[in-house]
Amino acid sequence: MLETTVPEGPVIRIFRAMKLPVGDNFAMAGLIIYVIFALTAIFAPVLAPYEPTEILYTVDYDLASDLLPGQEGHILGTTSLGRDIFSQIVFGARAALLVGLTAAFMVAFIGTIVGLISGYYGGWVDTILMRLADVAFGIPFLPFVIVISAFLEPSIWNTVIAMALVLWRDTARVIRSQVLTLRSRGYVEAARVSGSSDFKIILRHIAPNIVPLSLLYGSIAIGWAILTEASISFLGFGDPNSISWGFMLQDAFASQALSRQAYHWFIPPGLAIIFVVSAGFFISRGYENLLFPKLGR
Amino acid sequence: MSQPLLSVKNLSIVYEVPNLDVVAVSRASFDVPRGSIVGLVGESGCGKTTMARAFTRIISDNAKITEGSMDFDGKDLAKISEREMNDLRWRDIAFVPQSAMNSLDPVYRVEYQMHEVLRGRGGMSRSQAKARAAELFEMVGIEANRLRDFPHQFSGGMRQRVAIALALALNPKLIVADEPVTALDVIVQRQILDQMRALQRDLGISIIMVTHDISVVAYICDRTVVMYAGEVVEDCETATLLSKPLHPYTMGLKNAFPDIASAGTGILTPISGAPPDLARPPAGCRFAARCPFALDHCRSVSPTLMSFGDDHSVACHRAHEAEALRAQAALPETWGEIL
Amino acid sequence: MSTLKPVLSRTFQLILVLWAVVTILFLMFRLMPGNPLAAYIDPTFTLEQQEALIRQFGLDESLLRQYFTYLGNLLQGELGYSFRYRTPVAERIWLLLPNTLILTFSSLIVAYIFGILAGAWLAWRRASRAEAFALPIVLATRAMPEFWLGMVLLAIFSFSLGIFPAGGTRSAGTEYESLWSLYTSADFLSHLALPMLTLAIYSQGLPLLLMRSNMLDVMKEDFVTMAKVKGLSPYTIVIKHGARNALLPVMTSFAISVGYQLQGNVVVESVFSWPGLGRELVSAVSASDYPLAQGAFLMIAVVVILMNLIADLLYTFLDPRISHA
Numbered sequence: 012m013l014e015t016t017v018p019e020g021p022v023i024r025i026f027r028a029m030k031l032p033v034g035d036n037f038a039m040a041g042l043i044i045y046v047i048f049a050l051t052a053i054f055a056p057v058l059a060p061y062e063p064t065e066i067l068y069t070v071d072y073d074l075a076s077d078l079l080p081g082q083e084g085h086i087l088g089t090t091s092l093g094r095d096i097f098s099q100i101v102f103g104a105r106a107a108l109l110v111g112l113t114a115a116f117m118v119a120f121i122g123t124i125v126g127l128i129s130g131y132y133g134g135w136v137d138t139i140l141m142r143l144a145d146v147a148f149g150i151p152f153l154p155f156v157i158v159i160s161a162f163l164e165p166s167i168w169n170t171v172i173a174m175a176l177v178l179w180r181d182t183a184r185v186i187r188s189q190v191l192t193l194r195s196r197g198y199v200e201a202a203r204v205s206g207s208s209d210f211k212i213i214l215r216h217i218a219p220n221i222v223p224l225s226l227l228y229g230s231i232a233i234g235w236a237i238l239t240e241a242s243i244s245f246l247g248f249g250d251p252n253s254i255s256w257g258f259m260l261q262d263a264f265a266s267q268a269l270s271r272q273a274y275h276w277f278i279p280p281g282l283a284i285i286f287v288v289s290a291g292f293f294i295s296r297g298y299e300n301l302l303f304p305k306l307g308r
Numbered sequence: 309m310s311q312p313l314l315s316v317k318n319l320s321i322v323y324e325v326p327n328l329d330v331v332a333v334s335r336a337s338f339d340v341p342r343g344s345i346v347g348l349v350g351e352s353g354c355g356k357t358t359m360a361r362a363f364t365r366i367i368s369d370n371a372k373i374t375e376g377s378m379d380f381d382g383k384d385l386a387k388i389s390e391r392e393m394n395d396l397r398w399r400d401i402a403f404v405p406q407s408a409m410n411s412l413d414p415v416y417r418v419e420y421q422m423h424e425v426l427r428g429r430g431g432m433s434r435s436q437a438k439a440r441a442a443e444l445f446e447m448v449g450i451e452a453n454r455l456r457d458f459p460h461q462f463s464g465g466m467r468q469r470v471a472i473a474l475a476l477a478l479n480p481k482l483i484v485a486d487e488p489v490t491a492l493d494v495i496v497q498r499q500i501l502d503q504m505r506a507l508q509r510d511l512g513i514s515i516i517m518v519t520h521d522i523s524v525v526a527y528i529c530d531r532t533v534v535m536y537a538g539e540v541v542e543d544c545e546t547a548t549l550l551s552k553p554l555h556p557y558t559m560g561l562k563n564a565f566p567d568i569a570s571a572g573t574g575i576l577t578p579i580s581g582a583p584p585d586l587a588r589p590p591a592g593c594r595f596a597a598r599c600p601f602a603l604d605h606c607r608s609v610s611p612t613l614m615s616f617g618d619d620h621s622v623a624c625h626r627a628h629e630a631e632a633l634r635a636q637a638a639l640p641e642t643w644g645e646i647l
Numbered sequence: 648m649s650t651l652k653p654v655l656s657r658t659f660q661l662i663l664v665l666w667a668v669v670t671i672l673f674l675m676f677r678l679m680p681g682n683p684l685a686a687y688i689d690p691t692f693t694l695e696q697q698e699a700l701i702r703q704f705g706l707d708e709s710l711l712r713q714y715f716t717y718l719g720n721l722l723q724g725e726l727g728y729s730f731r732y733r734t735p736v737a738e739r740i741w742l743l744l745p746n747t748l749i750l751t752f753s754s755l756i757v758a759y760i761f762g763i764l765a766g767a768w769l770a771w772r773r774a775s776r777a778e779a780f781a782l783p784i785v786l787a788t789r790a791m792p793e794f795w796l797g798m799v800l801l802a803i804f805s806f807s808l809g810i811f812p813a814g815g816t817r818s819a820g821t822e823y824e825s826l827w828s829l830y831t832s833a834d835f836l837s838h839l840a841l842p843m844l845t846l847a848i849y850s851q852g853l854p855l856l857l858m859r860s861n862m863l864d865v866m867k868e869d870f871v872t873m874a875k876v877k878g879l880s881p882y883t884i885v886i887k888h889g890a891r892n893a894l895l896p897v898m899t900s901f902a903i904s905v906g907y908q909l910q911g912n913v914v915v916e917s918v919f920s921w922p923g924l925g926r927e928l929v930s931a932v933s934a935s936d937y938p939l940a941q942g943a944f945l946m947i948a949v950v951v952i953l954m955n956l957i958a959d960l961l962y963t964f965l966d967p968r969i970s971h972a
Contacts, residue, residue, distance in 0.1 A: 037783075142663070148955065149664040150671070151947045153910040154928055158675060158944060161932045234790060241792045242914045246929050260795055264918070269802040270813075277802070281795035288790035289783075296786070366875045397878030410869035413888050414968055415895070424887075425877055458967045 038297020044290035051101055052108040059098035060086075063254040066093045080275045088275045091266045099254050100279050106255035107237045107287060110167055114236030117175035119229035122182025123221065129183065130190025131213060140183070147180035156239055160248040167250045170243050174236055182228040186221050193217050227298040234291035241284055256280035312339035313482060313514045314363070319376035319386070321358050323368065330587045332358040334538040335376065337613060340482070340531075345508060345515040347529035347546065349522055349561070351583060355538040360484045360518045364401055365393050381481065398429050402475035404485040408467035412459035418470055419455035422477065430478045444473040448503060465496040472504065479511070486518045501528045522565045526550055534558050537583045537594040540613055544620035554622040554630040556599045559637035577640045593625065600642045601626055601633050654960060661956045668948045673717055676941050677710065689730040700728065726945070727938035729931075736942035740924065744946065746816060747923035749830065750916070751908045753839065754846035759901055762851040766858025766897075767890055773863060789852040794914040797845040801918065804841060811841050814920035842919040846911065850904060854897050861893035868892070895965050902958035906951035 051058060068074060076093045080086060087096035129140040152174075159173035193199060193216070202212045243249050244257030245264070263269075263277040321333040333355040340346045348356045361367050363378060365385060378385035381400070385393065405411040412421060419441060426437035442452035448469040454462070462470060468488060475483050485504070489497040505528055508515050517529055525532050525546060532549045534542040534557065542555040553559050560579040581598040584590050593611050596602040606625055613623040626633060636642050688697050701707055703720070720726075726736035769778055805813045812818065816829075816838050823829035865871060866889050874884045913925030920926070924943050931940035963969050 142667075145660065145664050146667040146671070149661075149668045149948060149952045151906075151910045151944070151951050153913050154925075154944050154947055157913065157929065157932055158940065162675070238790075238792055242794060245792070245794050245914060246917060247933065257792070260792070260798065264798060269798055270806045272802060272807055274802065277795070277798055281792060281799065284792050284795065285787055285790045289787045292786045292790055293783075361876075364876045366872060394878045397876060399878070403873070403876045405869060405873060407869065411873040413870040413874075413892065415892055415966070417967075424879065424883065428880070428883065429878055458971050460968050461971060 035297035037293040041290040041293030041297065044286055045294070048104055048287050048290070049108060052104040055101045055105050059095075059101040060084075061095040061098040063099045063102040064094060065098075068093065077271075077273065087279055088273075090262060090276060091268075091273075092262075096259075096276060096279065099259050100256070100283055102254045103256040103259060103280065103283065104287075106167065106240070106250075106253045106258075107284070110171060110240040110255075111233040111237045111287070111291075113168075114171045114174045114178075114239075115229040115232040117171065118178045118232040118236075119182055119225045121175060121179040122228060123186050123225045125179060125183040126186025127190055127213060127217065127221070130187040131194060131209065131217065137187075141187070144180040144183050147177050150177055152177050153239065153242060156243060157246065157248055160243050165248055165250055167240070167253060170240055170249070171236065174239055178232055178235060182225065182232075185224060185228065189221050189224055190217055193220055223298065227295055230291050230295045230298065234288035237284060237288055237291075256284050310342060313342045313381060314340040314516075315377075315379040316340075316359075317377045317379070319359065319362070319378060320374045321355070321362055321367065322372050322374045324370045324372060325587075328587050331589070332371070332538055332586060333362070334589075336535070336538075336540045337376075338533045338540055338543045340514050340516060342514060343508075343512050344530040345505070345517055345528055347525035347532040348516055348518045348535060349525050349532055350520065350535035352520055353583060353586075354535045355586075356518050356520075356535050357486055359535075360403075360486050360516060363482070363484050363516070364397055364403055365390075366397075398425060398480065399478045400480050401482045401484065402478070402480040404468075404471050404475045404483060404488045406487040406490055408471035409459065409464070411471065412467070414459055417456055417458055418462075421459075422455065422474060425474060425477045440477070444476055447476065447507060448473045465492055465500065468492065468496075468500055469503070472500070472507070476507065476511070480513060482514045482516065484516045484518070487520070488517070489524065490519070490521065497524070498527070504528065522561045534561070537589065538586055539594060539623065540621075541595065541624070542620075542622045543613070544622075548620055552630070553634065554616055554620065554627045555595075555624045556601050556626075556633060556637060557595050559634060560598075560643060563637070563640070563643065577643050579643060593623075600636070654963065657959050658956060661952055665949065665952050668952065669718070669721060669945065670714075672941060672945055672948070673714055676937055677713070691730075692728075696728075721945075726942040729939040730936040731931075731934055731939070736938045739927070739939060740942050740946050743922055743924050743927050743943075745826065745830075746921060747909065747912055747916070747925065750839065750842055750846065750921060750923060751905060751912060754843045755850055755901065755904055755908055757843065757847040758850035758904075759854045759897070761847070762854030763858045763890075763894065763897060765851070766855040767862050767885075767893070769855070770859045770862030770866070770893075771885070785852050785855055788848055791849060792914075793845060793849045793911050794918045796848060797842065797915050797918040800841050800845055812838050814838075814918075816922060842915050842921050845915050845918075846908060849911065850908060853900060853904060857897050857900055858893055861896055862889055865889050865892045895962070898965055899958050899962045902954045902961060906954040909947050909950055 066074070074093045076089060076091045080088045087100065089095055090099075125140050125144075129137045155177055156170060156173040159176075160170050163169040199212060199216050202216060207215075240249065240255060241257030241260065244255050245261045247261060249255060249258055249261075257280075259280040260277055263273065263280075268276045316339070317337045319333055319336045320331060323330040323332055336355070336359060338346070348360065350356050358367065358371065362373060363380075363385060365373075367373075373386050376386060380396070383392065383396070385396075388396075412418065416424075422441040422444070423434075423437045426432045426440050427434065430437070430440075432440060441455055445452045445455060450466060450469055450473070454466075459467060459470070468491075471488070475485075488504070489500050492500065501524065504515065507513075517524065519525060529546045531544065532542075532546045533540055534549070534555065536557050542549065542553065542558050549558060550562065553562065557579070560577075563577040564579060565576070579598055584594055584597065590597065590607070592605075592607040592609055593599070593602065596606040599606065603625070609625070611623045611625050613621050614627075616622050616627050624630075688700055692700070703716075703725070708716070724737050726740070728734065729736050729739055732739055765781075769781055772778055801813060804810045817823075817832070817834050818838075823832060829835055866885075871884060871888055874888050909925070912923060913929060915921070916923045916926035917929050924946055928940055928943040928947070931937075931943060
């Protein structure tokens with residue numbers, strides 16, 4: 012009720028046109044976190060005082076290892092190898108953003124295409140694709156990603172591909188059932204009878220109605236992807252060339268940070284993950300309220 | 309005449325929507341004599357269901373009884389404590405809902421739901437409840453072995469009988485039936501109404517029959533209360549209502565429904581237009597905008613419910629001309645010209 | 648009787664899925680970069696051992712023949728030899744499976760009991776301050792990396808406070824007569840506490856949110872209103888009618904959660920050095936012990952698929968509308 016009295020700027024209007032969930036408090040909080048997160052990733056070199064992998068020394072030329080927050084000007088202290096934790100957190104946002112967005116894009120893209128084809132054409136195409144989805148539901152997700160990441164060259168891309176190979180299933184099923192209901196609607200039927208090409212019907216009548224759903228599942232996948240990448244890195248199967256929050260946690264765990272109670276080392280990466288992933292959940296919640304108002308509350 | 313079982317006086321019920329009050333029932337008054345079936349008839353949204361639910365005081369969270377009284381057997385249902393009210397529920401005032409399907413819990417056998425009432429509210433032992441449940445099923449014409457079935461295993465008509473059996477469980481004085489036969493086909497409707505009539509006579513209870521269907525009222529009710537836009541507009545014996553209606557809305561309703569006893573005769577003429585928005589009710593008579601006989605006076609001054617002749621109340625400025633109006637109202641073209 | 652048919656067709660469908668997963672597993676380990684023999688044969692095996700394995704798994708034959716040999720062996724429970732332990736993979740897996748199942752089920756039972764109660768409570772307190780406070784926290788627990796939560800609990804309760812042991816299933820030097828006496832010992836349970844708590848905190852969100860939204864829906868149903876009109880006690884209305892109906896989908900989700908949990912176990916078992924299937928999978932993959940990795944993966948997949956089936960069947964049996972159709 013309130014937002015109608017607030018003058019709408021062009022940004023809000025564009026969001027509205029994209030059916031982004033403006034007005035929902037949860038979703039707005041999520042969007043704000045995402046903006047901060049994206050800016051951090053983009054301006055990481057400016058924000059971070061040090062290179063994330065740089066081994067630092069104190070003024071006395073000792074290794075700057077295991078410094079506590081605030082010591083020697085290190086905001087969050089240093090690792091036992093003398094690396095600046097704050098800088099690692101800042102650069103970790105880059106890895107998370109990269110993994111989150113690419114995985115979400117792939118999951119939403121594959122899932123939408125499969126769901127569209129399956130729902131629109133039906134018949135044996137549908138049967139085969141949906142049996143494939145059943146199989147994907149039978150594959151244990153994390154073990155699969157571990158095995159693929161370990162067998163192929165450990166890299167962010169391989170992790171993302173492994174995730175997409177399994178996670179498309181949820182999106183595909185939802186999109187398919189949505190397409191099925193759309194297909195039975197009058198205007199789609201009318202377009203078919205009047206001889207419009209399938210491509211045209213899908214593009215004109217069906218796609219616009221399922222894009223919000225794809226975005227919803229994409230925003231959920233961002234969180235999953237970041238969590239999964241963290242797990243993979245923590246287990247030591249991650250990209251050795253990128254500083255991610257999961258890598259930081261693995262570093263801390265392997266360096267006995269727990270028994271030495273170096274909370275300043277392993278708490279911040281975890282909090283960073285929670286913030287970004289719950290932002291995805293908040294946005295998807297807002298979306299659901301928007302798409303399925305009945306489910307809300 | 310003895311004291312009526314239920315006497316409703318100036319009852320108002322308001323739904324509190326943010327920034328808006330919707331008066332669903334507005335200063336309604338009528339009596340339910342002992343041992344009679346009283347029909348509460350009107351279009352959907354006229355407040356009849358809200359009022360029916362108010363007799364059990366289970367109304368929406370945002371609904372409030374703002375004024376008036378409901379004297380039931382010497383107790384004012386609007387005033388008594390929640391504890392006293394809960395004592396009356398089902399023991400004295402039972403309810404037959406419109407859809408027995410949704411009002412029976414799908415995960416329990418009917419027997420369980422019967423025992424819940426008989427033992428939980430009637431204080432019976434397990435064996436007493438078992439015997440009573442079988443007896444109740446017999447009363448409504450269902451074999452006792454079907455007690456072991458789940459609600460979804462009954463047909464629509466059977467479920468409605470189950471709901472009636474449930475309502476009779478604790479020998480209530482009053483049964484409020486909210487559109488109990490609306491979802492059924494005409495033949496089953498008639499069977500169930502016959503049964504309700506027979507049970508009502510045998511047991512000497514009173515029934516409030518809430519319905520939008522004047523043919524149901526004609527078939528079973530001793531008295532009829534006609535509601536329009538939250539107000540009682542006419543109240544008299546059913547026979548009088550059908551032969552000598554005083555309110556134009558009642559005349560219109562009569563034209564709009566087939567006769568349940570002899571289905572398919574005569575032309576049906578609906579009343580055109582829609583009831584007013586109860587959040588912003590119009591000045592004057594609420595029916596004026598749809599009334600073929602409305603005068604300027606009707607649109608500015610609200611008529612009150614007044615006694616008109618023997619045991620007959622009506623809220624219409626032109627009630628004294630009713631005889632002439634009835635003749636016009638019988639012609640379909642009278643109802644076609646309204647915007 | 649009418650319930651038998653959907654059960655059978657569902658079972659058949661899941662057997663097909665299992666077959667497909669087994670096939671994917673075969674291809675994954677056979678088509679990976681490097682020597683295809685590496686899936687079964689470690690260079691340090693003796694020549695006789697190598698030849699016996701080549702014969703058993705038909706490793707010198709065509710891929711298709713190998714595939715059928717592989718399926719045949721699987722049906723007999725034959726999974727090859729672990730490179731590191733020099734023992735049959737199946738033996739190793741049966742040894743570890745109970746640890747994983749104990750961890751999974753104990754944490755889920757705790758999570759579900761808490762989640763169901765808290766969800767029902769939050770439904771009852773809807774639109775309250777408690778809800779505004781609790782919901783974001785619940786969503787945040789779903790956003791936590793499980794292993795990080797494990798690390799935090801480990802640092803606090805084990806390293807800082809010394810209340811619980813840091814890892815494994817038993818203290819060094821303890822011996823038990825039987826597995827049963829191990830699993831019921833105080834020592835084992837204190838080892839179980841932290842990993843169990845970690846997984847329980849992570850898993851309670853799903854039953855909680857499900858229970859809450861189901862309760863909100865069910866309490867709007869006509870039969871709940873009618874229960875009020877009948878004057879039934881608040882306990883009967885909220886618990887026997889409200890919660891009983893809301894519980895149905897939550898119970899079904901339990902089986903699915905078991906499947907998810909098994910996958911999440913992989914990291915949490917690693918944090919707590921819990922000797923289960925997940926940790927074994929990770930260490931086997933790291934050590935290139937392919938037969939063991941393959942076996943652990945397969946076992947996890949079998950449980951996941953089995954749980955999907957149980958979820959379906961549970962629904963069928965718990966809902967009289969389906970079981971008494």
